[in-house]
Amino acid sequence: MIDNSIITLSEKSVKTNISFLRSKFGDKVRISAVVKANAYGHGIEQVVPVFEKYGIDHFSVFYYSEAVRVYNCLAKPRSIMLMGWLSDENIKDAIEKGIEFFVFSIERLNTAIKYAKELNLKAKIHLEIETGMNRSGLDLKEFDCAIDILKENLSYIELSGFCTHLAGAESVSNHLRIQNQLLKYNEMLAQLEVNDLIPKYRHVANSAAAFVYPETRMDLVRIGIMLYGFWSSTEVFIQYINNQNNKIDPLKRILGWKSQIMAIKEVKSGEFVGYGISYLAQNNITTALIPVGYSVGYSRSLSNKGRVLIRGHRCSVIGVVNMNMIIVDISNIKQVEAGDEVILIGKQGKLEIKVSAFSDLSDELNYEILAHLSESITRTVVKK
Numbered sequence: 265m266i267d268n269s270i271i272t273l274s275e276k277s278v279k280t281n282i283s284f285l286r287s288k289f290g291d292k293v294r295i296s297a298v299v300k301a302n303a304y305g306h307g308i309e310q311v312v313p314v315f316e317k318y319g320i321d322h323f324s325v326f327y328y329s330e331a332v333r334v335y336n337c338l339a340k341p342r343s344i345m346l347m348g349w350l351s352d353e354n355i356k357d358a359i360e361k362g363i364e365f366f367v368f369s370i371e372r373l374n375t376a377i378k379y380a381k382e383l384n385l386k387a388k389i390h391l392e393i394e395t396g397m398n399r400s401g402l403d404l405k406e407f408d409c410a411i412d413i414l415k416e417n418l419s420y421i422e423l424s425g426f427c428t429h430l431a432g433a434e435s436v437s438n439h440l441r442i443q444n445q446l447l448k449y450n451e452m453l454a455q456l457e458v459n460d461l462i463p464k465y466r467h468v469a470n471s472a473a474a475f476v477y478p479e480t481r482m483d484l485v486r487i488g489i490m491l492y493g494f495w496s497s498t499e500v501f502i503q504y505i506n507n508q509n510n511k512i513d514p515l516k517r518i519l520g521w522k523s524q525i526m527a528i529k530e531v532k533s534g535e536f537v538g539y540g541i542s543y544l545a546q547n548n549i550t551t552a553l554i555p556v557g558y559s560v561g562y563s564r565s566l567s568n569k570g571r572v573l574i575r576g577h578r579c580s581v582i583g584v585v586n587m588n589m590i591i592v593d594i595s596n597i598k599q600v601e602a603g604d605e606v607i608l609i610g611k612q613g614k615l616e617i618k619v620s621a622f623s624d625l626s627d628e629l630n631y632e633i634l635a636h637l638s639e640s641i642t643r644t645v646v647k648k
Contacts, residue, residue, distance in 0.1 A: 265640055265641075265642050266560070266638075266640050266641060266642065267642055268523060268524070268526075268555040268556065269521065269522060269523035269524075269555070269556050269560065269608070269641055269642075270521075270522060270523075270641065270642045270643070270644060271306070271307070271519060271520065271521050271637065271641050271642070271643040271644070272519070272520040272521075272522070272610070272643075272644055272645075272646050273306055273307070273310055273311055273314070273518050273519060273520075273643060273644070273645045273646065274516065274517075274518050274519075274520070274645075274646055274648060275314055275317075275645055275646065275647050275648075276516070276647060276648055277493055277516035277517060277518045278311070278314045278315065278318060278491075278518055279318050280514075280515075280516045281490065281491055281492075281493055281515055281516060281518070282295075282315070282318045282319060282320065282491070283318075284514045284515065285487060285490060285491070286319075288474075288475070289474065289481055289485060292483075293481045293482070293483065293484065293485055294321075294322055294465065294483065294484045294485075295320060295322065295484075295485060295487050296322040296323065296324045296343075296345060296467075296484055296485065296486045296487065297312075297315045297320045297322065297323050297324065297487060297488075297491055298323075298324045298325075298470075298486050298487060298488030298491075299311065299312055299315075299323055299324065299325055299330065299334060299488075300324065300325050300326040300327070300330060300347070300348075300488070301326070301634075301635040302330075302635070302637075302639055303492075304488060304489065304492050304631065304634045304635060305519070305561070305633075305634035305635050305636070305637035306492060306518060306519055306634070306643070307639070307643040308330065308333045308334060308337065309333065309337045310643045310644070310645055311518070311645075312334055312337050312338065313337060313338075313339065314645055315491070316338060316339060316340075316342065321342045321343065322342065322343040322344075322345065322484070323342060323343070323344050323345065324344075324345045324346075324347055324486050324488075325344065325345070325346055325347065325348075326346070326347055326348035326349065327346075327348060327349050328346060328349065328350050328351070328354045328357075328358065330346075331344050331346045331358070331361075331363050332361075335361055335363065341362070343364060344361075344362075344363045344364065345363075345364045345365070345366075345390060345424075345425070346358065346363055346364065346365040346366065347365075347366050347390075347486075348366070348400075350365050350372075352375050355372075355375055355376055355379050355387075356379040356382070356383065358387075359376070359379055359380055359383055359385055359386075359387045359388075360383060360385065362388065363388070364388040364389065364390060364424045364425070365387075365388070365389060365390065366389070366390045366392045366400075366427070367389045367390065367391055367392065367402075367410070368392040368394075368400040368401050368402060369402070369406070370402075370406055370409055370410060370413070373389070373410055373413055373414075374413070376389060376421070377413070377417045377420050377421065380417075380420035380421065381420055385420075386419075386420055386421060386422040387420060387421055387422065388422045388424045389421060389422070389423065389424060389425075390424055390425030390426070390427050390463075390465075390467075391410060391414075391423065391425070391426050391427070391456075391463070392427050392428060392429075393407055393426070393427070393428050393448075393449065393452050394428070395428040395444075395445040395446075395448040395449050395452075396431060396441060396444055396445040396448060397428075397429050397430070397431040397445070399429065400429075401428060401429070404452075407452060407455075411455070411456065411459050411461065414461055415459060415460075415461070422464075423461055423462070423463045423464065424463070424464050424465060425463050425464060425465040425466070425467055425484070426453060426456060426463035426465075426466050426467075427465075427466075427467045427468060428445065428449050428468050429468070429470075430442050430445055430446075430468055430469070430470070430473050430477075430480070431445065433469075433470065433472040433473035433476050433477060433480075433496075434472035434476070434496040434497035434499060434500050435497060435499055436499060442473070442477065445468075446468070446477075446479070446480065449468060453466065464483075465482075465483040465484040466482040466483050466484070467482055467483060467484040467485065467486060468480050468482065469481055469482070469485045469486065470485075470486050470487070470488065470496070471487050471488055471489050471490040471495075471496045471500075472496035472497065472500050473485075474487065475500055475503070475504055476500060476503060489630065489631065490515060492517070492518050492519065492634070493515045493516050493517035493518050493519075494515065494517070494619070494630050495513075495515065501513070517610075517618070517619070519609060519610075519619070519634070520607070520609055520610030520611075521607075521608040521609040521610060521637070521641075522605055522606060522607050522608060522610065523554050523555060523556050523605075523606045523608060524554075524555075524602075524603050524604060524605055524606055525552045525553070525554060525574070525600065525601070525602050525603060525604045525606060526552075526553045526554060526555045526589075526602065527552070527553040527602055528550065528551070528552050528553075528594070528600060528601075528602060529550070529551050529552075529553065530548070530549075530550055530551075531545045531548070531549050531550075531551055532545065532548055533545055533546060533547050533548050533549075536583075537551065537582050537583040537591055538582070538583025538584050538586070538591055539583065539584045539586070540584060542567060542568055542583055542584055543568055543582045543583040543584075547595075549593055549595045550593070550594050550595045550600070551582065551591050551592065551593060551594065552574065552579075552591070552592050552594045552600065552604075552606075553589055553590075553591055554572065554589065554590045554591075554592060554606050555588060555589055556588070556589070556590060556608065557585055557586045557587045557588040557589050557590060558585055558586075558587055559587045559588055559638065560588075560637070560638035560640065560641055561633070561636040561637040561638050561641075562585060562590060562608065563585065563622065563628065563633070563636070564584070564585045565585075565625070565628070566581055566585055566590075566622065566625055567581065567583065567584045567585045568580075568581065568582060568583065568584075569581065569625045570585070570590065570622075570625065571617060571621065572590075572592055572606050572607060572608055572617065573606070573607035573610075573611075573612040573613075573615050573616075573617055574592070574594060574597060574600065574604060574605070574606055574607075574612075575597050575599075575600060575604060575612075576612060576613040576614075576615065577594075577596065577597050577615075578615055578617075579592040579593055579594055579597070580592060580593050592606075609622070619633050619634065
């Protein structure tokens with residue numbers, strides 16, 4: 265871990281976001297907290313216990329290594345659903361631990377049954393079908409085959425879920441495509457039920473779909489970005505807020521990121537700052553060196569664009585973002601010292617640097633900005 269910057273996670277904001285989501289989904293819909301990509305950059309080991317504290321008892325990941333990390337940091341046994349990569353050798357361990365996993369190929373289904381028989385345990389699977397995203401999932405022919413295999417091996421399979429993934433519910437441009445996917449899903453669900461195969465959970469909705477298409481909430485919703493305080497897209501937020509009397513965003517950002525000034529330097533007019541010739545001092549200026557760079561997630565595309573907060577002032581990043589350092593212009597601030605706090609994401613006084621400011625300047629999604637935050641950065645949970 266590095267100690268030149270720190271990520272803070274607001275427990276109060278977690279509580280607010282979970283309460284808001286429960287108020288919209290009701291008690292009959294289970295929330296699965298998506299904590300892939302190191303909990304969207306927030307830190308699995310730090311944020312999962314807080315989610316658990318406020319009632320989340322189902323977690324979704326992509327990699328088996330993530331599933332094990334969630335498994336190891338839970339206070340009590342909870343449902344863990346693995347949506348992506350799971351090697352054959354890890355399927356056996358997943359079955360032993362009771363970790364649920366997506367089955368999107370006949371090969372994986374057969375492997376799961378093989379190990380379930382060896383262990384004399386039931387493999388908890390979520391049957392994923394292809395409905396129009398053309399990514400992962402069983403097509404119609406494979407689905408028919410899977411039904412036959414399941415019926416022959418009910419002693420070794422628990423059908424924990426029946427699912428698909430919707431192709432872009434965050435944009436109205438995908439409306440017809442989403443409707444076609446839902447139609448196909450329901451047709452295949454009916455075929456499953458005719459064969460007396462009743463899944464424990466029907467689920468298709470991510471954060472966007474759960475709000476744009478309420479009918480997709482079904483038994484379980486896979487909520488990622490909204491738990492962390494972000495809307496899937498501006499479209500989704502506008503659609504929600506337009507139907508509310510209170511126009512205030514109900515979601516609260518969890519994450520803050522801060523560092524400190526490493527050194528202060530005077531630069532004369534006419535001198536270049538940093539690598540190359542991307543920034544030329546037009547006047548005598550004072551600069552501060554901050555020990556963060558693209559190696560920990562401060563994007564190089566923020567060169568000569570980024571902003572930070574120091575002593576209640578908004579300061580510009582000048583020159584090229586280095587692997588481990590950025591340089592900022594502090595000429596307009598008095599009494600600055602090495603060691604002073606630098607806000608990279610979050611609030612200082614009345615000012616705030618938002619993740620959206622990063623994405624607007626770097627042409628990256630909020631998801632990308634968060635996922636790129638290095639796991640080496642120290643993360644800590646704060647009450648406020």
